[in-house]
Amino acid sequence: MLYFSKLRIISVIIFTIIFSYFALSNFTKLDDRFFSKNINLGLDLQGGSYLLLEIDNRPVITQRLQAKIIELKRYFKDKEISLKNFSLNGDIITFEAKEQDLEQVSKLLNDKESDINQYYQSYKSHEFDVIENNNLFNLNYSRYGLVLLKNASLDQAIEIVRRRVDEVGTNEPNILKRGNDRILVELPGLDDPNRIKSLLGKTANLTFQFITQNSEESFGTEKLSFEDEDREAIVSKRIILSGDNLVDAKPTMNSQTNETVVSFSLDRVGAKKFGKATSTGVGKQLAIILDGKIISAPTVREPIVGGSGQISGNFTFQSATDLALLLRSGALPAPLNIIEERTVGPDLGQDSIDAGILSLIIGFLLVIIFMIYKYRAFGLIANLALITNLFLLIGILTLFEATLTLPGIAGIILTVGMAVDANVLIFERIKEETKSEKNPIIAFDAGYTKSRTTILDANITTLIAAFILFFMGSGPVKGFSVTLGVGILTTLFSVYFIARLLTSLYVVKNKEKEQLL
Amino acid sequence: MNNISFNKFYRKFNILSLILITTSLIFLIIKGLNYGVDFKGGTLIELRTTDKTNNITMIRDSFNQMNLGDVSVKKFGNETDFIVKFEKQNSNDPEFIKNIQNKLSSSIGDVDFRRVENVGPKVSSELLKSGIIAISLSLAAMLLYIWIRFEWQFSLGAILAIFHDVIITLGIFSIFSLEINLSIVAAVLTIVGYSMNDTVVIFDRVRENLRKYSDIKIFELTNISINETLSRTIITSVTTLLALLSIYLFGGEILKGFSLAMILGVIFGTYSSIYIANPILVALNVSQRTIVKEEKD
Numbered sequence: 001m002l003y004f005s006k007l008r009i010i011s012v013i014i015f016t017i018i019f020s021y022f023a024l025s026n027f028t029k030l031d032d033r034f035f036s037k038n039i040n041l042g043l044d045l046q047g048g049s050y051l052l053l054e055i056d057n058r059p060v061i062t063q064r065l066q067a068k069i070i071e072l073k074r075y076f077k078d079k080e081i082s083l084k085n086f087s088l089n090g091d092i093i094t095f096e097a098k099e100q101d102l103e104q105v106s107k108l109l110n111d112k113e114s115d116i117n118q119y120y121q122s123y124k125s126h127e128f129d130v131i132e133n134n135n136l137f138n139l140n141y142s143r144y145g146l147v148l149l150k151n152a153s154l155d156q157a158i159e160i161v162r163r164r165v166d167e168v169g170t171n172e173p174n175i176l177k178r179g180n181d182r183i184l185v186e187l188p189g190l191d192d193p194n195r196i197k198s199l200l201g202k203t204a205n206l207t208f209q210f211i212t213q214n215s216e217e218s219f220g221t222e223k224l225s226f227e228d229e230d231r232e233a234i235v236s237k238r239i240i241l242s243g244d245n246l247v248d249a250k251p252t253m254n255s256q257t258n259e260t261v262v263s264f265s266l267d268r269v270g271a272k273k274f275g276k277a278t279s280t281g282v283g284k285q286l287a288i289i290l291d292g293k294i295i296s297a298p299t300v301r302e303p304i305v306g307g308s309g310q311i312s313g314n315f316t317f318q319s320a321t322d323l324a325l326l327l328r329s330g331a332l333p334a335p336l337n338i339i340e341e342r343t344v345g346p347d348l349g350q351d352s353i354d355a356g357i358l359s360l361i362i363g364f365l366l367v368i369i370f371m372i373y374k375y376r377a378f379g380l381i382a383n384l385a386l387i388t389n390l391f392l393l394i395g396i397l398t399l400f401e402a403t404l405t406l407p408g409i410a411g412i413i414l415t416v417g418m419a420v421d422a423n424v425l426i427f428e429r430i431k432e433e434t435k436s437e438k439n440p441i442i443a444f445d446a447g448y449t450k451s452r453t454t455i456l457d458a459n460i461t462t463l464i465a466a467f468i469l470f471f472m473g474s475g476p477v478k479g480f481s482v483t484l485g486v487g488i489l490t491t492l493f494s495v496y497f498i499a500r501l502l503t504s505l506y507v508v509k510n511k512e513k514e515q516l517l
Numbered sequence: 518m519n520n521i522s523f524n525k526f527y528r529k530f531n532i533l534s535l536i537l538i539t540t541s542l543i544f545l546i547i548k549g550l551n552y553g554v555d556f557k558g559g560t561l562i563e564l565r566t567t568d569k570t571n572n573i574t575m576i577r578d579s580f581n582q583m584n585l586g587d588v589s590v591k592k593f594g595n596e597t598d599f600i601v602k603f604e605k606q607n608s609n610d611p612e613f614i615k616n617i618q619n620k621l622s623s624s625i626g627d628v629d630f631r632r633v634e635n636v637g638p639k640v641s642s643e644l645l646k647s648g649i650i651a652i653s654l655s656l657a658a659m660l661l662y663i664w665i666r667f668e669w670q671f672s673l674g675a676i677l678a679i680f681h682d683v684i685i686t687l688g689i690f691s692i693f694s695l696e697i698n699l700s701i702v703a704a705v706l707t708i709v710g711y712s713m714n715d716t717v718v719i720f721d722r723v724r725e726n727l728r729k730y731s732d733i734k735i736f737e738l739t740n741i742s743i744n745e746t747l748s749r750t751i752i753t754s755v756t757t758l759l760a761l762l763s764i765y766l767f768g769g770e771i772l773k774g775f776s777l778a779m780i781l782g783v784i785f786g787t788y789s790s791i792y793i794a795n796p797i798l799v800a801l802n803v804s805q806r807t808i809v810k811e812e813k814d
Contacts, residue, residue: 044771198611421749462714468655
């Protein structure tokens with residue numbers, strides 16, 4: 001039917017005006033918070049960094065397994081069961097039990113109430129899988145035990161990453177979990193990602209350990225090298241104090257040496273430990289170790305009991321600031337590797353926006369001229385529908401604050417090219433119908449009805465492609481699928497409401513004319 | 518209405534398509550695709566030099582001194598813009614890019630890194646896998662959709678037409694060593710959608726005509742349907758190509774490969790709707806009984 005009710009006309013107009021308003025609000029500066037929405041620009045358009053970090057859990061797993069061995073020994077000793085030959089082969093703990101204890105050990109390890117091998121009701125699985133072989137027991141992390149461990153370490157890491165990124169003070173960083181061992185960091189508008197990259201690349205494990213007098217490595221000591229010299233030293237494995245006990249750290253100037261140092265303060269436990277260790281160790285060298293490298297090794301001159309101290313070590317003001325930041329934000333549970341980085345400079349982003357808008361305008365004009373050339377008055381109608389379509393598309397993207405990327409702009413231009421398809425299908429059908437039907441109103445109506453299934457079929461296929469892209473794609477490509485998909489919906493709206501309304505008005509007014517289309 | 522005898526050339530164009538597909542497949546198998554860093558892993562740097570006298574050779578030499586593996590340098594739009602790609606990517610060294618920039622600045626003067634992409638081997642193989650899954654999934658979804666909407670003969674025709682378009686487009690990328698990256702996957706998916714769209718419009722008409730004319734053989738009937746929908750086919754491909762051409766020419770270097778793939782896809786998609794999809798209906802001897810039987814069920 002070419003007839004439109006008043007209510008329908010008014011709602012179409014209101015709908016169009018609202019979305020056009022949102023579309024235009026991108027270009028104006030309004031203070032109103034509700035009505036002033038903007039499309040988010042993707043990192044490829046506003047510039048910035050996309051970093052995908054992967055947590056390397058191997059050290060954590062090894063550490064946990066070592067701790068587990070100690071726990072197992074203690075646990076069974078309390079139960080007066082003696083086990084022997086504990087060893088760790090790769091990720092498997094192996095130990096031997098006596099013949100008469102076998103049953104009990106097995107029961108303790110496999111019991112759902114067991115407190116040595118925790119049972120997770122929700123996963124229907126123990127923390128460790130136990131394999132018995134004669135009187136040998138093999139324990140390794142079960143699938144869910146590993147998942148839980150990784151999740152815990154990821155949660156911890158993401159917190160530390162967030163603190164470090166926040167401390168650097170970039171605008172609106174986006175930090176997200178990806179799977180169970182990855183962290184996605186998006187830093188919009190960041191010009192130089194190098195500082196953040198080097199901050200995130202450090203585990204920041206700080207320890208204080210005494211340097212021993214031995215010249216050879218022996219049990220309970222390890223050989224470590226200095227941060228910026230080729231020197232090495234043998235240090236005791238006993239950790240006096242670790243970064244966990246730090247409550248604050250900041251870069252300061254040492255007034256005596258005129259050197260930049262990092263001063264720190266300790267919590268109560270830390271202060272006590274530090275005081276005790278320094279009072280017994282007067283005259284010894286205390287190594288300050290960060291991530292396995294000695295930063296400096298000052299000699300203890302007097303007991304340090306106040307709970308604060310300084311780290312020196314040839315710092316520039318920048319490197320002291322960074323070290324203080326790392327110490328304040330805490331140590332990562334495991335090292336992070338940057339497995340994917342995409343950085344776009346702000347001027348390239350602006351260039352892309354300019355090029356995108358230029359090609360949009362040119363593409364739009366070409367299509368508009370072609371349609372007028374082909375269909376005259378109906379070309380004008382199709383073009384009005386196309387313009388509304390563009391406003392609706394941008395308006396919807398704005399309202400939902402979708403992210404616009406460079407391929408997303410390409411999606412808009414492509415929508416412009418493909419949007420006229422539905423109108424063309426209708427117009428061509430009407431042309432055919434007018435050959436057999438003299439009454440233009442009936443012919444137009446038939447044209448709309450008969451082309452409907454074709455138009456739906458044709459658009460659903462493109463919508464399917466857009467959907468799959470949305471769920472499989474990432475970053476910029478996702479932006480393309482959003483504009484393509486939303487573009488199809490707005491196209492259908494503009495064709496069936498705007499263009500159809502205009503067509504019916506035109507046809508009813510000019511029904512006496514010889515050839516309408 | 519137009520009256521062009523498209524059906525006279527079914528055989529000739531089918532042979533041409535077979536040749537194109539075979540050539541594409543040979544290139545795809547022997548030469549393979551030129552994967553970008555997204556799928557191969559490695560580092561891509563788009564740089565702008567301040568010194569206009571810098572040329573590709575100088576930049577390549579400076580990079581070659583840094584032991585980064587295979588280095589490729591290409592001009593990228595402006596006189597002063599270059600794209601540098603190399604195999605090495607270093608996830609353990611956060612200073613990696615910074616060091617390269619410092620070394621480069623000392624050998625060829627100040628450079629601005631406008632874009633850096635650094636993809637590790639694990640990520641690139643995952644991206645490749647998900648790209649292949651996305652394309653297969655969309656083909657499967659299209660197949661399913663058209664199977665529900667049409668009879669199996671039509672589905673086969675449409676799917677073969679899509680395979681034809683995708684294989685030839687990728688074949689051209691292989692022959693000319695054009696780079697395959699994430700946006701090309703997006704382009705291929707859109708080609709799949711477009712090609713399907715175009716085929717469906719003609720098929721809808723074929724089905725309608727099958728009901729209308731019981732005495733016309735499918736060979737003639739496809740020709741009538743193609744002619745009836747021809748102006749729409751032409752107008753839509755023209756407007757889509759105008760939009761794509763505008764992206765290709767004015768949308769900047771980054772979108773060049775993407776829009777080129779789409780342009781090829783639209784051209785082959787339009788061609789295949791006529792010369793692949795329809796001859797298959799003829800070969801499968803589709804008649805009124807094909808659709809009537811379906812409607813009785």
